[in-house]
Amino acid sequence: xxxxxxxxVALTVVFSLCMGITPVANAMHIMEGYLPISFCISWGIxxxxxxxAGFFSIRKTLRxxxxxxxxxAMAGAYVFVISSLKIPSVTGSCSHMTGTGLGAILxxxxxxxxxxxxxxxxxxxxxxxGGLTTLGANTFSMAVAGPFLAYxxxxxxxxxxxxxxxxxxxxxxxxxxxxxxxxxxxxxxAYPSTSGGVAASAVKFxxxxxxxxxxxxxxxxxxxxxxxxxxxxxxxPELKSIGFIKEGPTHE
Amino acid sequence: MIVIDKLCxxxxxxxxxxxxxxxxxxxxxxVCVISRSIVIAAIVLAVTGFLTVYKGQIPLFRYLRLLxxxxxxxxxxxxxxxxxxxxxxxxxxxVSIGSIYITTSxxxxxxxxxxxxxxxxxxxxLYFLSLSTPMTDILEVLKKIHCPAILIELMLLIYRFIxxxxxxxxxxxxxxxxxxxxxxxRTSCHSFGAIxxxxxxxxxxxxNALYDAMEARCxxxxxxxxxxxxxxxxxxxxxxxxxxxxxxxxAIFLRI
Numbered sequence: 001x002x003x004x005x006x007x008x009v010a011l012t013v014v015f016s017l018c019m020g021i022t023p024v025a026n027a028m029h030i031m032e033g034y035l036p037i038s039f040c041i042s043w044g045i046x047x048x049x050x051x052x053a054g055f056f057s058i059r060k061t062l063r064x065x066x067x068x069x070x071x072x073a074m075a076g077a078y079v080f081v082i083s084s085l086k087i088p089s090v091t092g093s094c095s096h097m098t099g100t101g102l103g104a105i106l107x108x109x110x111x112x113x114x115x116x117x118x119x120x121x122x123x124x125x126x127x128x129x130g131g132l133t134t135l136g137a138n139t140f141s142m143a144v145a146g147p148f149l150a151y152x153x154x155x156x157x158x159x160x161x162x163x164x165x166x167x168x169x170x171x172x173x174x175x176x177x178x179x180x181x182x183x184x185x186x187x188x189x190a191y192p193s194t195s196g197g198v199a200a201s202a203v204k205f206x207x208x209x210x211x212x213x214x215x216x217x218x219x220x221x222x223x224x225x226x227x228x229x230x231x232x233x234x235x236x237p238e239l240k241s242i243g244f245i246k247e248g249p250t251h252e
Numbered sequence: 253m254i255v256i257d258k259l260c261x262x263x264x265x266x267x268x269x270x271x272x273x274x275x276x277x278x279x280x281x282x283v284c285v286i287s288r289s290i291v292i293a294a295i296v297l298a299v300t301g302f303l304t305v306y307k308g309q310i311p312l313f314r315y316l317r318l319l320x321x322x323x324x325x326x327x328x329x330x331x332x333x334x335x336x337x338x339x340x341x342x343x344x345x346x347v348s349i350g351s352i353y354i355t356t357s358x359x360x361x362x363x364x365x366x367x368x369x370x371x372x373x374x375x376x377x378l379y380f381l382s383l384s385t386p387m388t389d390i391l392e393v394l395k396k397i398h399c400p401a402i403l404i405e406l407m408l409l410i411y412r413f414i415x416x417x418x419x420x421x422x423x424x425x426x427x428x429x430x431x432x433x434x435x436x437x438r439t440s441c442h443s444f445g446a447i448x449x450x451x452x453x454x455x456x457x458x459x460n461a462l463y464d465a466m467e468a469r470c471x472x473x474x475x476x477x478x479x480x481x482x483x484x485x486x487x488x489x490x491x492x493x494x495x496x497x498x499x500x501x502x503a504i505f506l507r508i
Contacts, residue, residue: 033370033372037282069406077413077455081451085447114403115406125378201333227448231452235456
């Protein structure tokens with residue numbers, strides 16, 4: 001083979017490898033046993049304030065209205081099921097959305113932090129996405145950072161009178177992207193590069209996961225908008241009952 | 253619907269005391285993650301694999317397929333750890349791109365191998381737990397170690413609801429498929445939205461119905477269920493203690 005042919009073969013190998021990888025693009029759970037124990041513990045501790053706040057807010061809601069427990073549980077299961085459904089994708093690959101952005105928009109970020117930790121535990125045990133030791137780190141990126149950013153973006157867009165659908169798209173997409181950035185940063189902190197330290201390592205992790213995560217974030221944004229449109233057409237009374245749409249006539 | 257959940261109910265280790273299984277897998281997991289040694293990881297991988305496949309009678313093929321699940325993450329992130337972009341080449345190999353090299357050192361490679369094995373061994377620990385212990389048993393253990401009651405209750409309900417919703421969702425997606433609902437990207441996005449919307453309606457309807465049913469049975473804020481008790485066996489505990497102490501000593505020995 002000439003050099004040119006060799007290069008061509010190498011290129012196709014790389015291409016097919018990349019294509020071979022995308023079929024199982026999941027949300028980025030850090031797998032079991034991948035982080036050193038000190039990082040597992042510190043990320044867990046970092047989550048505690050959010051979890052405690054979420055816990056107390058849930059307990060307060062339940063004291064006032066006992067019926068909320070089944071609705072909360074349904075919300076958790078809804079996020080789990082949405083995140084386990086195969087989503088349509090352009091390449092014919094099989095991928096899943098995180099669903100936490102949608103959860104945060106619908107149910108508020110405080111409740112999602114507690115529901116998120118439960119959903120992550122179930123995902124670790126039932127689906128082997130993520131793990132027990134990395135539960136803290138995953139909780140921070142997926143149940144705390146992502147939802148809070150998504151909720152913030154959503155509220156901010158609401159204040160600035162951005163179109164509702166655009167703001168939902170932005171919230172879900174940015175929430176997903178932020179989750180991916182935080183996860184890369186967590187990995188980089190645990191495994192700084194020998195040449196260039198944490199920053200260089202973060203760039204590497206971001207780069208390696210970008211091909212799967214960037215399209216996923218955009219698709220997540222689009223799907224969340226479609227989901228919310230679907231909810232608004234079919235489930236207006238239900239949305240009112242969970243407080244997503246305020247009582248009274250709503251205008252689109 | 254969920255493969256792991258189905259398999260764990262078939263496991264021969266299902267009726268072993270849940271606390272024992274929980275303690276075994278969590279302790280082994282901790283030793284494995286803290287020690288991060290290749291030897292420990294290999295031992296753990298072998299022992300948990302043996303217990304799950306031979307003692308639990310989980311089909312080997314299924315087990316291997318499950319172990320393959322996290323490989324994408326493992327592959328991609330280890331790639332990021334191995335490869336370095338630096339102006340001067342390191343000892344293992346170096347590919348030059350302009351003025352910088354994509355390069356790595358043997359120490360890096362060794363570290364990556366250690367990491368991959370540790371991660372796989374940890375996953376096998378997790379699988380030992382999830383392929384032998386149903387979720388409800390794990391919740392019992394969590395209750396015994398004083399996890400807040402509200403959380404346990406929420407988890408119990410979520411676990412139940414997951415299956416209800418998955419059932420509904422799979423029926424809906426099946427009927428969409430049979431009506432060419434996933435013909436192209438546009439229609440499949442539309443179908444996904446429709447599933448999501450209907451799912452929330454059904455979910456809230458079911459949750460209201462469940463609350464009514466619980467209320468009719470005198471629900472007062474706590475769900476009380478009878479639990480099956482599987483007594484601990486001295487022999488099993490002895491084996492677990494023996495194994496964990498051996499593992500810890502080996503880990504300490506390898507460190508020195």
